[in-house]
Amino acid sequence: MKPCFFIIVFLSLAFSFGLKAQDKKLKKADKVYQKFDYVKAINLYEGIASRGYSSPELYKKLGNSYYYMAKPEQAASWYQQLMEESEKPEANYYYRYAQSLKAGRQFNKANSMLGELAKNYPNDIRGKLYKENPLYLERIFKDSSKYTVSHVAFNSPYSDYAPSITENNIVFTSARDTGFLAKNVQSWNYRAFTDIYTVNDRGNRATKLPKKINSKYNESTAFFTKNGKKVYFTRNNADKKKLINGNDNINRLQIFQADVMENGEWANLRRLPFSSDEYSVAHPTLNTEETVMFFVSDMPGGKGMSDIYAVTINTDGSYGEPTNLGAQINTESRESFPYISPQGKLYFASDGQPGLGGFDIFSAEIDGQLQIQNVANLGAGINSPQDDFSITMYPDGKSGYFASNRKGGTGSDDIYMFANNCLSTITGNIANNQGSMLENAMVVISNHKKTYRTTTDTQGNYMLGENFDCGSQLSLHIEKEGFLPIDTVIETGSGKTYNFTLETESLNERLALNEIYFGFDKSDVTDNAKQELDKIVAFLTDNKGYRLEIASYTDRIGKASYNLKLSQQRAQATANYLISHGISANRITSQGKGEAQLATKCFTEGPCNKPTYKENRRSEFKLIKTN
Numbered sequence: 001m002k003p004c005f006f007i008i009v010f011l012s013l014a015f016s017f018g019l020k021a022q023d024k025k026l027k028k029a030d031k032v033y034q035k036f037d038y039v040k041a042i043n044l045y046e047g048i049a050s051r052g053y054s055s056p057e058l059y060k061k062l063g064n065s066y067y068y069m070a071k072p073e074q075a076a077s078w079y080q081q082l083m084e085e086s087e088k089p090e091a092n093y094y095y096r097y098a099q100s101l102k103a104g105r106q107f108n109k110a111n112s113m114l115g116e117l118a119k120n121y122p123n124d125i126r127g128k129l130y131k132e133n134p135l136y137l138e139r140i141f142k143d144s145s146k147y148t149v150s151h152v153a154f155n156s157p158y159s160d161y162a163p164s165i166t167e168n169n170i171v172f173t174s175a176r177d178t179g180f181l182a183k184n185v186q187s188w189n190y191r192a193f194t195d196i197y198t199v200n201d202r203g204n205r206a207t208k209l210p211k212k213i214n215s216k217y218n219e220s221t222a223f224f225t226k227n228g229k230k231v232y233f234t235r236n237n238a239d240k241k242k243l244i245n246g247n248d249n250i251n252r253l254q255i256f257q258a259d260v261m262e263n264g265e266w267a268n269l270r271r272l273p274f275s276s277d278e279y280s281v282a283h284p285t286l287n288t289e290e291t292v293m294f295f296v297s298d299m300p301g302g303k304g305m306s307d308i309y310a311v312t313i314n315t316d317g318s319y320g321e322p323t324n325l326g327a328q329i330n331t332e333s334r335e336s337f338p339y340i341s342p343q344g345k346l347y348f349a350s351d352g353q354p355g356l357g358g359f360d361i362f363s364a365e366i367d368g369q370l371q372i373q374n375v376a377n378l379g380a381g382i383n384s385p386q387d388d389f390s391i392t393m394y395p396d397g398k399s400g401y402f403a404s405n406r407k408g409g410t411g412s413d414d415i416y417m418f419a420n421n422c423l424s425t426i427t428g429n430i431a432n433n434q435g436s437m438l439e440n441a442m443v444v445i446s447n448h449k450k451t452y453r454t455t456t457d458t459q460g461n462y463m464l465g466e467n468f469d470c471g472s473q474l475s476l477h478i479e480k481e482g483f484l485p486i487d488t489v490i491e492t493g494s495g496k497t498y499n500f501t502l503e504t505e506s507l508n509e510r511l512a513l514n515e516i517y518f519g520f521d522k523s524d525v526t527d528n529a530k531q532e533l534d535k536i537v538a539f540l541t542d543n544k545g546y547r548l549e550i551a552s553y554t555d556r557i558g559k560a561s562y563n564l565k566l567s568q569q570r571a572q573a574t575a576n577y578l579i580s581h582g583i584s585a586n587r588i589t590s591q592g593k594g595e596a597q598l599a600t601k602c603f604t605e606g607p608c609n610k611p612t613y614k615e616n617r618r619s620e621f622k623l624i625k626t627n
Contacts, residue, residue, distance in 0.1 A: 064141050148418065360388055361391050430460050
């Protein structure tokens, strides 16, 4: 018994020591994970997993580490294990797993996860977006040849991104080292800190901006004003040579601005007042009037991990209060890299809006009150299953640059040039319902910013507007006197024509007016009749250029003279109801016609049953245009 007891005790002690060692390694891994040191965290967690340890928490942190290191296919394998061992993971893990699956082009499985997200978390914005548009991939792939995309010559083997077009140059962010000494590296991914560079649009050798702008830490996403006299950019929160952390010991990003002097020197470098030690603000851009700044932040009160905000720039150079752009754009995931095109359209990167995986680039219409409409994925021509982000455009709005870490690049992130090959005008013809072409029909199209008008020629043809991007959604209105108008939404596409047929106008049909009926030997307006008369009241109130004719009738029961008088009473009762509801009496003509116009032939062709009698006890209406 003693030897056996000794072996059991020894094994128990060894197991206890093993648990303590494992617990120590987990605590160490958790500590570096909380500092965003994902490279080291992956090494430690995978070492623990290789020794047989498993838990949903371990799978979450391994999946997240790979996810934030932009290695989605590795993240997918750990998220899969999480799904297999958890009955109902948090919403973020359904979504991140779906995003990671897309990187491997497993779109069906990814959509299945999005369906589970929508079912289990019905208030999640990302799940709602999928549920509202489950066929989003069809639209994304539809115009895959819309853009020509090419690699630019000034990419390096390192990270290059955030291009911005100035008057004569392209300003961009890079982790390349153009100095004599090795650069500092960041602890979370062991990559070099980034600086801001400039290169002319011929792509000659890149030049680093002066030390006044570039420090030993990260600088990125520079945006110059139109006159080139001021620059806004992102920088690590630091005091000279030391990083400044928040209360949670995490370093944040802040937005700075500087002035460019006449002699080329940089002056008045200052941090923007809404920056903070406790949250990041980053990636500034301005609207076309340079009165509003758009930026990204994870400040408290946002929708997700990072949101897009706007802040007013006052005439004295001060700033208003930042405003979140809301759930039309921002989701529980990451929205970033806003940009306002020369045409005033908002572009941004998101891994929460429906896309191909990773960050995709989206466009949206935005007005002066910061209201958002028509959020749209730019499509497979620009977007890929990897990260695509930080777009900028030339003044024509049809070509420019963006960044991506897609396969086949030179570095971890590369800059690509794009040109829009799919542009269209709005052309078509207008005919009547007999097939004859209509001359002088008015055609109006509008987007969020502008309205275009024209009329059809003698052949019923029209052409409208300028070159619109394929896939743009536009409101279209067609009208011609004597015909019912058409209001619809069209989607532009190369080579499309937009032909329409106008139906002859009948106001009674347009308003869905019905005759009203009366009881036997009565002229009272019934409740059912009042519902029909209320339609006429509403129309005449809104359309002063119309008047109304009323004709009332009876059946053939009784004397003709009595029936004529009864029909006149019915006509007057009908008119009185309309007048009592605000319609001027001089816009109404009423006449009783007795038995003059029967609704059925049963009186002349045979006996009538009681339901048939009712059809003759009626008032009819005719709307007449007066101007």
